Amino acid sequence: MRLRPYASALAPLLLAACALLLPGTAEAHILQGQAGGFGSGFEHPLTGADHFLAMFAVGLWGAQMGGRSVWTLPVTFPLIMVLGGMVGIAGIALPGIEIGIALSLVALGLAVACSWKPAEWVALALISVFAVCHGYAHGAELPNAADPADYAIGFVLATGMIHLLGIGAGLALERPFHGRVARALGIMITLGGGYFLAA
Secondary structure, X not given: OOOHHHHHHHHHHHHHHHHHOOOOOOOOOOOOOOOXXXXXXXXXXXXXXXXXXXXXXXHHHHHHHOOOHHHHHHHHHHXXXXXXXXXXXXXXXXXXXXXXXXXXXXXXXXXXXXXXXXXHHHHHHHHHHHHHHHHHHXXXXXXXXXXXXXXXXHHHHHHHHHHHHHHHHHHHHOOHHHHHHHHHHHHHHHHHHHHHHHO
């Protein structure tokens, strides 16, 4: 009986997560025309389902792992993502980036679904690989932006906010239903990664 208030409060979260898995944003890494500036950069992570789900999963996983991982995972990801972005801006070819992005959803989703708690360095190494993929994809498109610096600032800020959302959800969902809701979100993120792989 005491779990019913949690169920009604978590229903909107589950609906939102399901909505994010719907098709329609598979071309998340293609900027149309001279999109640029802070607003475009801020909007892009929020409207690209693959990026949103990966950032959310990093925060969620960090909260699941607990301890220092609550902040080391979400801080490390955007820092490494900037390095990947610099490689993309430089025009250095890295093959399989879109596949790497899709695999990031599968791997991070499975980590959350299984409530995997490896050594911190293992988790940091894993998210760093995926951060390079996400950063590269967006760095490669920055030169086409009208204002690359403002675009990058908006993008990193929105990414941090998504991390915080994932951390908040992870901490809130850790105790209710013994963490099963958080693990269910991990399964949905994994399915989203499968969709992007197929696409």
